[in-house]
Amino acid sequence: AGADSQANAFTTRLAFLTEADQLKSVLRASRLMAGDRFENSAEHSWHIMLYAWVLAENAPPGVSVDRVLQMLLLHDIVEIDAGDNPIHGQVDHAAQAAKEQAAAKRLFGLLPDTQCNTFTTLWHEFEAADSPDARFAKAVDRFQTPVANLETGGGSWVDYKVTYAQLEARVQPAIAAGSPGLWDWLQPQLAAHFQSVEAVHH
Amino acid sequence: AGADSQANAFTTRLAFLTEADQLKSVLRASRLMAGDRFENSAEHSWHIMLYAWVLAENAPPGVSVDRVLQMLLLHDIVEIDAGDNPIHGQVDHAAQAAKEQAAAKRLFGLLPDTQCNTFTTLWHEFEAADSPDARFAKAVDRFQTPVANLETGGGSWVDYKVTYAQLEARVQPAIAAGSPGLWDWLQPQLAAHFQSVEAVHH
Ligand SMILES: [Ca+2]
Numbered sequence: 001a002g003a004d005s006q007a008n009a010f011t012t013r014l015a016f017l018t019e020a021d022q023l024k025s026v027l028r029a030s031r032l033m034a035g036d037r038f039e040n041s042a043e044h045s046w047h048i049m050l051y052a053w054v055l056a057e058n059a060p061p062g063v064s065v066d067r068v069l070q071m072l073l074l075h076d077i078v079e080i081d082a083g084d085n086p087i088h089g090q091v092d093h094a095a096q097a098a099k100e101q102a103a104a105k106r107l108f109g110l111l112p113d114t115q116c117n118t119f120t121t122l123w124h125e126f127e128a129a130d131s132p133d134a135r136f137a138k139a140v141d142r143f144q145t146p147v148a149n150l151e152t153g154g155g156s157w158v159d160y161k162v163t164y165a166q167l168e169a170r171v172q173p174a175i176a177a178g179s180p181g182l183w184d185w186l187q188p189q190l191a192a193h194f195q196s197v198e199a200v201h202h
Numbered sequence: 203a204g205a206d207s208q209a210n211a212f213t214t215r216l217a218f219l220t221e222a223d224q225l226k227s228v229l230r231a232s233r234l235m236a237g238d239r240f241e242n243s244a245e246h247s248w249h250i251m252l253y254a255w256v257l258a259e260n261a262p263p264g265v266s267v268d269r270v271l272q273m274l275l276l277h278d279i280v281e282i283d284a285g286d287n288p289i290h291g292q293v294d295h296a297a298q299a300a301k302e303q304a305a306a307k308r309l310f311g312l313l314p315d316t317q318c319n320t321f322t323t324l325w326h327e328f329e330a331a332d333s334p335d336a337r338f339a340k341a342v343d344r345f346q347t348p349v350a351n352l353e354t355g356g357g358s359w360v361d362y363k364v365t366y367a368q369l370e371a372r373v374q375p376a377i378a379a380g381s382p383g384l385w386d387w388l389q390p391q392l393a394a395h396f397q398s399v400e401a402v403h404h
Contacts, residue, residue, distance in 0.1 A: 007387070009259070010387050013256050013257060014349060016256060017249075017252060017253055017256060017349070018235060018349075018350075018353055020249065020252055021234060021235040021236070021249065021350070022235075022236070023245075023248075024234055024241070024245045024249075025234065025236060025238075032223060032226055032227065033220060033223040033224075034223070034224070034227060036227075039226070040245060042244075042245035042248045042249065043225075043226045043242065043244035043245040043248065045248045046225075046244045046245065046247050046248035046251075046275070047219075047222065047223065047226075047244065049248075049251075049275055050219060050222055050275060050276075051219055053272065053275065054215050054218060054219060054313070054317065055215060057211070066268040066271075069268075069271055069272075069275070070255065070271075073248070073251055073252060073255065073271070074252075111256070115256065147216060147219070147220075148220075148223070151220055185209070185212050
């Protein structure tokens with residue numbers, strides 16, 4: 001029975017890992033910095049894990065970067081069923097949250113029970129921004145797109161006609177709550193960028 | 203000077219993170235499981251981190267999954283300059299290794315000194331398979347493509363006309379050294395797949 005249940009755990013886990021492959025086909029609203037195509041949620045997850053690690057000095061005291069990396073590794077998997085929710089789009093938030101809950105249940109439910117519980121708990125902690133680890137993870141998740149847009153002359157802000165006031169309302173709370181240092185660096189860069197763009201348009 | 207050098211570390215780190223975006227454009231020889239395009243090295247890195255975490259029970263005692271995730275997060279970054287090295291292709295290994303060393307020097311060299319040292323040391327440990335952590339990371343890296351190929355009726359084995367004997371020679375040593383449990387599961391699956399394919403061809 002020991003060998004059987006081990007073989008069974010293998011089959012279960014591989015079914016989850018195979019399903020996870022589909023995250024590479026979920027497209028986001030933002031483009032690669034080279035600009036040639038939209039970014040997918042799998043490569044985005046890789047990139048923000050790298051952000052979290054490289055920028056770890058900006059995490060508040062007590063944050064465990066290892067737990068942050070785990071959260072970011074799994075944070076977008078629900079999008080396989082629920083799709084990406086563009087920050088500048090119009091979304092029914094309650095409907096989207098219900099879709100994501102159902103997605104977590106189905107997808108993490110492919111794993112053996114203990115692992116399903118670990119993943120589900122960690123994902124809820126992230127979603128609810130329920131700890132310094134989760135808040136830092138969310139800050140990094142919100143931080144990457146503005147940085148990429150600054151590097152590429154506006155990126156998705158141009159597509160969605162975003163103003164500075166809208167952007168600040170959408171990204172400041174999460175970034176400043178999880179990492180004041182990241183916000184202190186980002187805010188003047190954003191202000192300068194939008195000032196020059198808005199000067200051109202008026 | 204404290205504030206200046208902090209702003210400077212920020213600029214340096216963001217230059218590295220921006221450069222890292224290019225890993226999303228390095229294509230591998232393997233396709234997505236849906237088969238519609240080649241996989242890139244950034245989304246591959248995300249996926250094998252998930253493999254490492256989900257399959258952690260198959261790591262030998264003493265392996266730190268957190269360190270394994272760090273290794274896998276950075277293990278392919280050198281490909282931005284050096285390109286992907288397909289396991290079934292013909293490669294000048296010494297020339298490839300020299301290119302990767304130069305790539306590590308340039309890319310990790312974009313980071314502040316302490317972080318450059320951490321990344322370089324961890325990458326060398328991975329490359330040299332110099333610890334149980336590195337060997338488990340390498341085992342997982344070698345394990346993912348065969349699993350994807352099994353799921354998709356052969357995948358890159360068909361493109362490269364790979365035989366069972368060639369495949370075993372190329373993947374068994376790294377997988378069995380880093381995780382005997384993964385090899386014990388994989389070997390009979392591979393044998394059965396190639397037996398049925400070779401029966402059709404003879
Ligand atoms: Ca690799």
